[in-house]
Amino acid sequence: MLEVLTNPDSFFEKKMSEDISFKMPIVIILVIGVIGAINAISMTQKIMAELPSDAAQFAQYGAIFGAIGAIIGVFFMWVIYAVVFYAISLAFKGKGELKRVLEFVGYGFIPSIASGVIGLIMMTIALPTIEFSLENPELMQESMMSNPMIQASAIVGIIFMIWSANIWIFGLMHSRNLSIKNAVLTVGIPIGLYIVSTSYKFLG
Amino acid sequence: MTLNYPFPGTVAVLLLLAICAVPAAGDTDVRPTVALNYQVEPAVLMPGDSGTVTISLNNMATGEIYVREDNKTFDMNAYILSATLGGNSNIDILDSSYTNVGLMGPGDTLELTFNIKAKEDMHNSVHFLNFELVGGSDMYDLNYKIPVKVDGRDLKLIVSNLPSTVMNEIATITLDVVNTRANDVNSVIVTSVGDGVIFTPSEVFVGTITAGNRSTATFTLDTMVASSGVKDVSFSASYFNGDNLHSSAEMSTTINVVEQSSLLLTAIEIEDVGSKYSITGDINNVGTTDAKNVMVSVVESDDIEPIQPYANYFIGTLEADDFSSFELSARVSGDITSIPVLIEFRNTDNAYTSITESIDLGSNSIIGAGSSDGMSPIVIGVIVISAIAIIGIIGYSWKKRKESA
Numbered sequence: 001m002l003e004v005l006t007n008p009d010s011f012f013e014k015k016m017s018e019d020i021s022f023k024m025p026i027v028i029i030l031v032i033g034v035i036g037a038i039n040a041i042s043m044t045q046k047i048m049a050e051l052p053s054d055a056a057q058f059a060q061y062g063a064i065f066g067a068i069g070a071i072i073g074v075f076f077m078w079v080i081y082a083v084v085f086y087a088i089s090l091a092f093k094g095k096g097e098l099k100r101v102l103e104f105v106g107y108g109f110i111p112s113i114a115s116g117v118i119g120l121i122m123m124t125i126a127l128p129t130i131e132f133s134l135e136n137p138e139l140m141q142e143s144m145m146s147n148p149m150i151q152a153s154a155i156v157g158i159i160f161m162i163w164s165a166n167i168w169i170f171g172l173m174h175s176r177n178l179s180i181k182n183a184v185l186t187v188g189i190p191i192g193l194y195i196v197s198t199s200y201k202f203l204g
Numbered sequence: 205m206t207l208n209y210p211f212p213g214t215v216a217v218l219l220l221l222a223i224c225a226v227p228a229a230g231d232t233d234v235r236p237t238v239a240l241n242y243q244v245e246p247a248v249l250m251p252g253d254s255g256t257v258t259i260s261l262n263n264m265a266t267g268e269i270y271v272r273e274d275n276k277t278f279d280m281n282a283y284i285l286s287a288t289l290g291g292n293s294n295i296d297i298l299d300s301s302y303t304n305v306g307l308m309g310p311g312d313t314l315e316l317t318f319n320i321k322a323k324e325d326m327h328n329s330v331h332f333l334n335f336e337l338v339g340g341s342d343m344y345d346l347n348y349k350i351p352v353k354v355d356g357r358d359l360k361l362i363v364s365n366l367p368s369t370v371m372n373e374i375a376t377i378t379l380d381v382v383n384t385r386a387n388d389v390n391s392v393i394v395t396s397v398g399d400g401v402i403f404t405p406s407e408v409f410v411g412t413i414t415a416g417n418r419s420t421a422t423f424t425l426d427t428m429v430a431s432s433g434v435k436d437v438s439f440s441a442s443y444f445n446g447d448n449l450h451s452s453a454e455m456s457t458t459i460n461v462v463e464q465s466s467l468l469l470t471a472i473e474i475e476d477v478g479s480k481y482s483i484t485g486d487i488n489n490v491g492t493t494d495a496k497n498v499m500v501s502v503v504e505s506d507d508i509e510p511i512q513p514y515a516n517y518f519i520g521t522l523e524a525d526d527f528s529s530f531e532l533s534a535r536v537s538g539d540i541t542s543i544p545v546l547i548e549f550r551n552t553d554n555a556y557t558s559i560t561e562s563i564d565l566g567s568n569s570i571i572g573a574g575s576s577d578g579m580s581p582i583v584i585g586v587i588v589i590s591a592i593a594i595i596g597i598i599g600y601s602w603k604k605r606k607e608s609a
Contacts, residue, residue: 005597006597006600006601006604007600007601007604007605008601009601009604009605009608010604010605010608111594118586118590122583148580148583149583152583152584152586152587155587156586156587156590159587159590159591159594160590160594162594162598163594163597163598166598166601170601170605
């Protein structure tokens with residue numbers, strides 16, 4: 001498994017000779033989903049403290065739904081990424097199954113586990129200092145965006161996203177039989193846009 | 205005979221210059237009679253004052269000018285050859301006598317006015333001026349003493365509510381002006397002077413104060429910008445006694461100014477969220493007068509930006525000895541250790557006043573501190589190490605690809 005992180009080219013080359021298997025990618029996505037669920041529960045608990053007592057009991061159900069939503073959301077995100085890469089690779093006359101792309105994109109989410117854990121730690125530190133003003137959601141959002149810990153978490157996320165992008169480049173190169181240049185463009189365009197928009201939102 | 209003294213009223217003095225009698229022998233002389241009134245203005249002089257004595261002569265005869273009695277004809281005109289008012293060592297008569305005045309017909313009235321002046325160094329007393337009337341024809345002469353009172357009593361100024369110690373505040377001072385004299389004084393103006401403090405207005409027109417009565421003048425004492433220490437304040441009054449301008453004795457006193465604002469901020473709590481500070485607290489009016497239209501605001505500068513919803517907070521009227529809570533919010537950048545807060549209000553004279561207080565970010569209770577300090581060195585270190593490691597791994601993976609290619 002370490003090879004996908006340090007030598008993705010060789011890893012995906014070997015995988016092309018094997019049958020498509022979603023076992024490991026699903027585990028990876030599930031782990032990321034669990035980390036996201038823990039984050040959602042922490043945020044919900046913070047919001048519950050700001051609510052009046054009779055509304056707080058309903059917020060417990062909100063925590064459960066938030067956790068489930070975080071897990072489902074990550075799976076949804078996995079599919080979206082694969083579809084977007086597949087669609088862009090069509091422009092470069094890529095050849096290969098969507099299922100293979102889906103499998104290889106799943107492996108590319110491994111660095112997100114580390115960034116998720118680091119982000120969870122930073123959010124735990126930052127949460128008490130965030131102004132949760134339900135009457136003024138703009139203040140709440142601005143409070144979060146300007147929090148140094150939240151900003152650090154965003155920077156860490158961008159750095160690990162670049163690592164994931166590196167893995168996806170080799171994954172698309174083999175799964176869609178693209179040249180390295182076309183693979184870089186296929187992954188680089190959407191990921192580059194994502195990094196630019198995240199940087200603008202958090203770092204101003 | 206009634207003498208209405210001291211009022212310059214009517215003093216009727218009937219002088220029978222001729223007695224209508226029927227002697228046993230049958231001879232009767234009919235002569236005109238003259239009534240005398242006088243008025244002194246001002247009613248009571250002060251040493252050095254100028255005034256007037258007006259003597260009113262009235263021919264009491266009625267009817268015809270010529271009266272026939274016992275086969276004789278009598279002329280009822282009052283002939284006045286001269287009228288003289290004589291002074292003494294304390295009062296000068298500034299006019300000469302009236303000569304060849306003429307005659308007064310029956311029922312006629314004649315007023316003779318003399319200017320007088322009291323000496324500066326004379327004592328309080330009543331002085332009598334000699335009035336001499338020399339009559340002609342059938343009229344007898346007249347001599348009369350006219351009383352003129354001289355009293356040097358002054359107005360007295362009494363401050364009833366001047367505090368011995370004041371803060372940087374607005375206070376209302378009430379001054380009683382007492383007329384201790386026996387006559388009215390008019391056009392009274394009270395003047396206030398302060399060393400390093402401001403009286404508003406500096407002069408107050410009181411008007412006429414009747415004898416033995418008082419009037420009140422109200423001043424606003426403004427010590428908002430006065431430095432601490434003992435300050436001299438004095439009050440004086442100018443007034444007219446008749447047409448004579450006088451100044452009362454100055455009433456001087458001192459007040460101690462303590463450099464302490466009358467609007468105090470207490471119970472300050474500061475909550476910082478990132479670079480935003482939310483300030484809550486109480487504003488207390490420890491002065492002696494109400495503060496109207498009170499508003500507190502964050503003072504904007506290069507490093508401090510007031511932000512909504514509480515860039516400023518309107519409190520309204522804050523009565524003396526009362527308090528109100530307030531809330532402010534500001535965004536701070538740079539190395540700021542205190543936030544200036546502007547307190548604006550109108551005093552009892554509706555004059556705009558402002559005070560700037562400083563809220564120290566270090567010593568006040570801060571909730572959620574730490575997040576405003578930016579990223580800690582540890583976090584920056586984690587980010588840098590992660591970036592270096594990941595770049596290294598990416599570089600290594602491309603190197604492996606080249607080798608395999």
